[in-house]
Amino acid sequence: MRWTLPNILTAGRVVAAPCVALAFVIFDRPLADWIALILFFLASVTDYLDGWLARRLNKISEVGKMLDPIADKAMVLIALAVLVARQPAKVELAGGKYWIVDASAFAILVPAAVIILREVMVSGLREYLGDVKLPVTKLAKWKTTLQMLAIGMLFLAPLLPQFSGVPNQVENYNELTAGWSAEVIATKAGITMLWLAAILTAVTGWDYFRKGLAYIRRREEG
Numbered sequence: 463m464r465w466t467l468p469n470i471l472t473a474g475r476v477v478a479a480p481c482v483a484l485a486f487v488i489f490d491r492p493l494a495d496w497i498a499l500i501l502f503f504l505a506s507v508t509d510y511l512d513g514w515l516a517r518r519l520n521k522i523s524e525v526g527k528m529l530d531p532i533a534d535k536a537m538v539l540i541a542l543a544v545l546v547a548r549q550p551a552k553v554e555l556a557g558g559k560y561w562i563v564d565a566s567a568f569a570i571l572v573p574a575a576v577i578i579l580r581e582v583m584v585s586g587l588r589e590y591l592g593d594v595k596l597p598v599t600k601l602a603k604w605k606t607t608l609q610m611l612a613i614g615m616l617f618l619a620p621l622l623p624q625f626s627g628v629p630n631q632v633e634n635y636n637e638l639t640a641g642w643s644a645e646v647i648a649t650k651a652g653i654t655m656l657w658l659a660a661i662l663t664a665v666t667g668w669d670y671f672r673k674g675l676a677y678i679r680r681r682e683e684g
Contacts (some may be wrong), residue, residue: 468516471508475533499617542574573660580667605662615652
């Protein structure tokens with residue numbers, strides 16, 4: 463196993479992924495938000511940097527090829543899980559308290575579920591196909607970029623009241639009362655990008671699955 467600089471950066475992204483979730487277990491907010499945002503930002507930068515360095519230094523390796531998609535999926539899926547977990551809303555109904563999914567949580571949960579389903583299906587298909595490598599399309603690269611931007615924006619949003627004069631950090635988006643504050647704008651932008659990313663994720667996932675089915679039919683016919 464060759465531990466080149468690109469491989470170390472990729473492995474660092476794998477380690478950083480669960481730390482995004484652990485930050486909210488170990489630390490209080492907003493410190494946990496800062497740690498998650500910084501880790502996610504660094505992971506997004508090294509996602510580009512490790513590949514660029516591998517090509518630039520001629521250090522492309524099988525270890526890097528194996529770790530890179532794992533690091534990408536681990537960071538995105540764990541970050542989505544954290545964003546969904548931050549959104550429970552408690553309301554009083556008929557004198558009792560019930561946990562429900564409010565509109566803002568729904569707006570994150572649905573695209574997150576689409577993205578997670580796609581990644582699970584594609585990973586299963588790749589495992590079945592084995593040595594058959596399907597090319598990564600430009601649309602798939604745009605999908606990944608949009609996912610990173612959306613998640614980064616949603617991690618940043620709760621931190622913006624500190625710079626916009628809003629005194630208290632809210633626990634869920636329904637409690638925002640600052641009108642079109644920086645937090646509201648960032649949240650809406652993040653949710654919009656997340657839905658767009660989910661649409662691209664579904665489209666690229668179907669395209670990948672369709673191409674994979676062609677190989678499966680050939681095996682069955684052969």
